[in-house]
Amino acid sequence: MNKVSKDNFTQExxxxxxxxxxxxxxxxxxLNEDVIKLISKKKNEPxxxxxxxxxxxxxxxxxxxxxxxxxxxxxxxxxxxxxYSSPKDFKEKPKSLDEVDPKLLETYEKLGIPLKEQKVLxxxxxxxxxxxxxxxxxxxxxxxxxxxxxxxxxxxxxKHPELVKKYIGSVIPVTDHFxxxxxxxxxxxxxxxxxxxxxxxxxxxxxxxxINASETGQFERTLIIADEGSYVSYLEGCTAPMxxxxxxxxxxxxxVALDDAEIKYSTVQNWYPGDENGxxxxxxxxxxxxxxxxxxxxxxxxxxxxxxxxxxKYPSCILRGxxxxxxxxxxxxxxxxxxxxxxxxxxxxxKNTKSRIISKGISAxxxxxxxxxxxxxxxxxxxxxxxxxxxxxxxxxxxxxxxxPLTENSSNSSSIEHEATTSKISDEQLFYCMQRGLDAEEAQxxxxxxxxxxxxxxxxxxxxxxxxxxxxxxLEGSVG
Amino acid sequence: MLxxxxxxxxxxxxxxxKNLNLNIGKGEIHAIMxxxxxxxxxxxxxxxxxxxxxxxxxxxxxxxxxLLSKDPYERSLNGLFLAFQYPIxxxxxxxxxxxxxxxxxxxxxxxxxxxxxxxxxxxxxEKSKLLDIPMDMHSRFVNAGFSGGEKKKNEVLQMDLLNPSxxxxxxxxxxxxxxxxxxxxxxxxxxxxxxxxxxxxxxxLRLLEYIEPDYVHxxxxxxxxxxxxxxxxxxxxxxxYS
Numbered sequence: 001m002n003k004v005s006k007d008n009f010t011q012e013x014x015x016x017x018x019x020x021x022x023x024x025x026x027x028x029x030x031l032n033e034d035v036i037k038l039i040s041k042k043k044n045e046p047x048x049x050x051x052x053x054x055x056x057x058x059x060x061x062x063x064x065x066x067x068x069x070x071x072x073x074x075x076x077x078x079x080x081x082x083x084y085s086s087p088k089d090f091k092e093k094p095k096s097l098d099e100v101d102p103k104l105l106e107t108y109e110k111l112g113i114p115l116k117e118q119k120v121l122x123x124x125x126x127x128x129x130x131x132x133x134x135x136x137x138x139x140x141x142x143x144x145x146x147x148x149x150x151x152x153x154x155x156x157x158x159k160h161p162e163l164v165k166k167y168i169g170s171v172i173p174v175t176d177h178f179x180x181x182x183x184x185x186x187x188x189x190x191x192x193x194x195x196x197x198x199x200x201x202x203x204x205x206x207x208x209x210x211i212n213a214s215e216t217g218q219f220e221r222t223l224i225i226a227d228e229g230s231y232v233s234y235l236e237g238c239t240a241p242m243x244x245x246x247x248x249x250x251x252x253x254x255x256v257a258l259d260d261a262e263i264k265y266s267t268v269q270n271w272y273p274g275d276e277n278g279x280x281x282x283x284x285x286x287x288x289x290x291x292x293x294x295x296x297x298x299x300x301x302x303x304x305x306x307x308x309x310x311x312x313k314y315p316s317c318i319l320r321g322x323x324x325x326x327x328x329x330x331x332x333x334x335x336x337x338x339x340x341x342x343x344x345x346x347x348x349x350x351k352n353t354k355s356r357i358i359s360k361g362i363s364a365x366x367x368x369x370x371x372x373x374x375x376x377x378x379x380x381x382x383x384x385x386x387x388x389x390x391x392x393x394x395x396x397x398x399x400x401x402x403x404x405p406l407t408e409n410s411s412n413s414s415s416i417e418h419e420a421t422t423s424k425i426s427d428e429q430l431f432y433c434m435q436r437g438l439d440a441e442e443a444q445x446x447x448x449x450x451x452x453x454x455x456x457x458x459x460x461x462x463x464x465x466x467x468x469x470x471x472x473x474x475l476e477g478s479v480g
Numbered sequence: 481m482l483x484x485x486x487x488x489x490x491x492x493x494x495x496x497x498k499n500l501n502l503n504i505g506k507g508e509i510h511a512i513m514x515x516x517x518x519x520x521x522x523x524x525x526x527x528x529x530x531x532x533x534x535x536x537x538x539x540x541x542x543x544x545x546x547l548l549s550k551d552p553y554e555r556s557l558n559g560l561f562l563a564f565q566y567p568i569x570x571x572x573x574x575x576x577x578x579x580x581x582x583x584x585x586x587x588x589x590x591x592x593x594x595x596x597x598x599x600x601x602x603x604x605x606e607k608s609k610l611l612d613i614p615m616d617m618h619s620r621f622v623n624a625g626f627s628g629g630e631k632k633k634n635e636v637l638q639m640d641l642l643n644p645s646x647x648x649x650x651x652x653x654x655x656x657x658x659x660x661x662x663x664x665x666x667x668x669x670x671x672x673x674x675x676x677x678x679x680x681x682x683x684x685l686r687l688l689e690y691i692e693p694d695y696v697h698x699x700x701x702x703x704x705x706x707x708x709x710x711x712x713x714x715x716x717x718x719x720x721y722s
Binding site: 433443 | 526
């Protein structure tokens, strides 16, 4: 407390803030039919996909930006953004890693995601998305052998049109809300996963999103389908360079679990949060929704949200199949001037459906952190159950935490349990730990990690330790 | 090993310690007794570096080094241990992982590698047994929901694990029943050696019946008014502070 220097921390705080010096090719700024046609052409898309995009764009013209989030958002000039950026001469995704620009490989290496065969993380297949294109996917062949499809969505549109056609937009309707519709019109790349009947995917699948180009929006689209009796665990990570302007990331993620299938979706979101004065940072406006379509299916969202200037996302579950289960485990950390408005929707449609929500919000600095949730039981959701626990931890006295849990209940046999706490890291706790030899940062990190351990434990083992470190790093500079 | 010279301390604009002088030699046990509000706990907190305990003037040297310029954690790493009167709860942090982390912080400062999990468990079992601490206490959250006795024993356990050279006990005897007091005192007595010094802050004689002090200081209005041997403690117990 006496000698903790804030300067030491802000220096190394966001270690992913570097820019890869690589020539990029962009479609001219602006949002119009020509831009959408160009994106579609760049991706070599079939006619039906272009039509789908254009119909979304038509709808968009009559929609406006949603205003209800508890966040102060500067007006976004949608005509002043680039909607597509790829490394120069990147006509087609390289067939092998030898053809990938070494600068790109180096970038991912620096991010801790080695893509070269001899160095890859054992047990984890990675799809690496750089601005608007996927640059490499590891373990693809190995997964192919058991029928698992793991590839960029642009590739799936060409190679597996029947699956994409059937499921894209089936969970998040094209007209859902402004950003979902915008994404449908201009989406660039993201991952596609299909797990065939009865297959338990033997490795973690993960996508690593990197925004590099300036003034560019990233519009990721991910679609995961778990066929009957299958299982998959998927993880996404995100980083971006430090830039003074705000950048937009508007993703759509759709999950579909058929009978007896299970999807575990984890996010470690570490987009550039802006500097300590609130300048720059990513606007992270994301729509994530899972459909438990079949009976006994299960979808579980785990998110560690530490980055972005503004985070605005509500990974949700539609529990249509009888006996299906939805879970949401979240740690959202805001520091400095960051704003997060995040939570989930659990829509209970089927009989005996269950949902569980554990949300841990940690606010420090002058930040604002809101949990917003909806638990809804429809008439036919007999014996549906929900458990919700929302805990907020305040670090310092200038930050804000809000909890907005909504419920709608049309089923008389259902039950909802809700618990909420708000606590503060006290000077007494910090002093106690320091008296035992931990410095101020270590002491705070111990207390915060204790607070969110329940959620961190839900992450795949390979990432749990990293996430723990990230939690500590995100709060650096907030003690003092 | 500890020299306190003309120490003046203010807390929330009120002067609590007034020209305090105290010398503690290696291996000595000093008891500090005094009525409520005499400034006993303030010594403990000042030595440990608690924020808002402002040193107006004076000097403190621990093992020949200036103590007051150091951060609280550095004082700990330099061998100062304060057993809290009211140990603090850390919800969500399991006792075992907490203990391991503080042990490792001390090892790190000695440039040693982190302790191996198996070895740590072995040491933890051994030392817990000495204090009659059941192992399942370590899977609970630090001090959260602990009884008064459990909290105090947990303090003594940490003392044992961190191997300090100066131990300050702030009313460690309060909240202990007779059995717990005896177990705790036995464990503390095992920690006595020629290199290690103690400051025992207490209201009552009873802890001093188990742990025999070399010196007893009577505290009033922020300074020592009388110093004697253990018989002074008995006299105060009978006659009160006059």
